[in-house]
Amino acid sequence: MKAGELFASSADLDSPVHRLPAAMKLWIAVAMVVLVALAPKAWWFVPWGAALFLALVSGLSRVPARVLVGRLLIVEPFVLGVAILSLFQENGVSIFLALLAKSTVCIYTMVLLSCTTPFTAWIDALRQARVPSIFVTTVALMYRYLYVLLDEALRMRRARAARSFAPNRRFDWRLLASVAGQLFLRSTARAERIYSAMLSRGWR
Amino acid sequence: MSVPRPQGYSDGLAIQWPRPNAPSRLDEETAMHIPDGFVDARTAVATGLIAGAGVGVALREVRRSLPPSRMPLLGVSAAFLFAAQMLNFPVAAGTSGHLVGGVLAVALLGPAAAVIVMTTVVVVQCLLFGDGGVTALGANVLNMAVVAPLVGYLPYRMLGRLLPGERGRAISIGVAAWLSIVVASILCAGELAFSGTASWSAVFPAMAGTHMLIGVGEAVITALVLSSIAHARPELLAGPDRATSPAPSGTAGFAAVIAVALAVFVAPFASPWPDGLEHVADRLGFGTAAAGPFLQSPLTDYALPGVTSPAFATIAAGLVGAVIVFLLSFVLGRALVPKTRGRTR
Numbered sequence: 001m002k003a004g005e006l007f008a009s010s011a012d013l014d015s016p017v018h019r020l021p022a023a024m025k026l027w028i029a030v031a032m033v034v035l036v037a038l039a040p041k042a043w044w045f046v047p048w049g050a051a052l053f054l055a056l057v058s059g060l061s062r063v064p065a066r067v068l069v070g071r072l073l074i075v076e077p078f079v080l081g082v083a084i085l086s087l088f089q090e091n092g093v094s095i096f097l098a099l100l101a102k103s104t105v106c107i108y109t110m111v112l113l114s115c116t117t118p119f120t121a122w123i124d125a126l127r128q129a130r131v132p133s134i135f136v137t138t139v140a141l142m143y144r145y146l147y148v149l150l151d152e153a154l155r156m157r158r159a160r161a162a163r164s165f166a167p168n169r170r171f172d173w174r175l176l177a178s179v180a181g182q183l184f185l186r187s188t189a190r191a192e193r194i195y196s197a198m199l200s201r202g203w204r
Numbered sequence: 205m206s207v208p209r210p211q212g213y214s215d216g217l218a219i220q221w222p223r224p225n226a227p228s229r230l231d232e233e234t235a236m237h238i239p240d241g242f243v244d245a246r247t248a249v250a251t252g253l254i255a256g257a258g259v260g261v262a263l264r265e266v267r268r269s270l271p272p273s274r275m276p277l278l279g280v281s282a283a284f285l286f287a288a289q290m291l292n293f294p295v296a297a298g299t300s301g302h303l304v305g306g307v308l309a310v311a312l313l314g315p316a317a318a319v320i321v322m323t324t325v326v327v328v329q330c331l332l333f334g335d336g337g338v339t340a341l342g343a344n345v346l347n348m349a350v351v352a353p354l355v356g357y358l359p360y361r362m363l364g365r366l367l368p369g370e371r372g373r374a375i376s377i378g379v380a381a382w383l384s385i386v387v388a389s390i391l392c393a394g395e396l397a398f399s400g401t402a403s404w405s406a407v408f409p410a411m412a413g414t415h416m417l418i419g420v421g422e423a424v425i426t427a428l429v430l431s432s433i434a435h436a437r438p439e440l441l442a443g444p445d446r447a448t449s450p451a452p453s454g455t456a457g458f459a460a461v462i463a464v465a466l467a468v469f470v471a472p473f474a475s476p477w478p479d480g481l482e483h484v485a486d487r488l489g490f491g492t493a494a495a496g497p498f499l500q501s502p503l504t505d506y507a508l509p510g511v512t513s514p515a516f517a518t519i520a521a522g523l524v525g526a527v528i529v530f531l532l533s534f535v536l537g538r539a540l541v542p543k544t545r546g547r548t549r
Binding site: 026029030033034036037038071072075078079082083085086088089095098099102103106107108109110111113114122132134135137138139140141142143144145146148149150153173174176177178180181182183184185187188190191192194195198 | 237238239240244245248266274280283284288293321325327330333335338396401402407410425430436440
């Protein structure tokens with residue numbers, strides 16, 4: 001499979017949620033995350049209310065639950081890792097559980113947002129929010145070339161596998177570094193070509 | 205999800221989406237991306253302000269000095285660093301860490317552009333992949349996109365001057381990379397403790413300890429990547445030019461941001477001032493915490509006269525310390541780094 005498939009596929013579906021303006025979705029999501037993350041512990045109903053709302057929106061969005069939960073589970077171990085540190089203090093267990101509930105709801109919010117918003121809409125939303133243009137351009141180019149680079153890395157690996165004997169089981173720092181260095185060199189070469197292309201198409 | 209890898213290969217290039225799937229990842233890299241719910245409101249606001257200031261200085265610097273022809277390089281480098289963060293390396297006993305890339309970015313792009321590029325990476329990870337929280341965005345940008353690259357910049361440049369040649373560059377970049385990871389992780393620990401999420405005595409050793417190990421991996425990889433680039437295209441690392449070294453005001457701004465961040469989030473917990481500074485602090489009347497529990501209480505009894513709220517007094521004392529440290533490092537930096545203007549290109 002191609003590196004970018006998981007992200008790209010569900011954002012291009014069509015549903016009432018997908019059709020909402022990206023800027024609006026972004027602000028709602030951010031407001032909700034802020035509310036859930038910063039709500040005092042006594043407001044136990046906030047994360048639950050948010051979870052209910054999210055379940056409703058997920059249903060409307062027609063994004064397969066497998067995709068949403070899969071994306072959630074990818075990030076969840078990192079949350080667990082940090083949360084474990086909170087166990088080592090007074091009332092550690094209750095703090096741990098509250099943290100886990102809050103951050104899971106927040107992550108799910110962002111996952112749902114990115115699964116229902118095509119990337120071009122993100123760029124427009126950023127521009128509308130008056131994010132400095134240098135960031136918008138950087139984000140746009142980054143997204144565009146991320147998958148290209150990942151595919152390039154896969155091609156390099158395939159090429160090496162095809163040309164060399166006796167795979168080395170030992171971890172090889174030099175090999176890893178030369179792969180990364182090569183990747184950067186190809187990136188800069190690509191950036192130079194992109195600049196010529198941008199100029200020839202009337203950029204600025 | 206995982207891309208099938210050829211049997212027996214161990215180049216560590218785990219291309220998985222969106223983050224590397226290290227065999228055991230609970231204790232290391234987690235570390236740097238703080239999720240939502242782990243920072244409280246005042247920490248979120250404070251980190252947001254400090255990070256915003258740092259990014260603002262970087263934006264101004266980039267606008268001033270970046271030629272338009274390097275514009276696409278920022279975007280493509282951001283993609284490269286995003287991909288580079290998927291490089292896994294073994295740390296110890298079956299665990300593995302991954303590259304943060306702050307110092308790599310500094311060495312390749314210069315400090316201001318590095319801050320912009322790393323910020324983009326962190327923001328995209330947060331918004332599009334839920335990796336790192338929205339309310340923790342300020343903290344994550346501060347740790348990984350502002351402090352990590354900038355902390356490494358000065359040692360890289362200074363050591364690079366002291367130790368010429370390829371080996372010298374490898375050493376200086378390695379030291380810089382290690383320092384940047386360790387300082388960023390300590391700052392991260394400070395933010396978590398400041399929020400009351402975890403006690404300093406638990407979070408500091410966990411973070412600093414693991415990152416002293418992970419930092420070694422970061423140092424080795426960064427040095428090797430840089431030397432492999434230097435072999436193929438030496439002109440890319442040809443040394444400081446106007447596009448990569450910040451103006452004096454930019455340097456001052458960056459130094460101030462780092463100093464304030466450390467003063468607010470780390471100084472209140474641990475106060476490992478050198479003796480001389482402690483003496484000065486005593487003379488000024490706020491250095492009374494020397495006998496306090498070193499790794500335990502969230503707010504030691506540092507206090508400025510006339511300030512009643514202990515939290516505020518601690519921060520104020522930290523800020524005074526930061527100003528002193530900042531002035532020292534600024535003078536030191538000016539004295540040690542010779543002017544390189546007027547180089548013909």
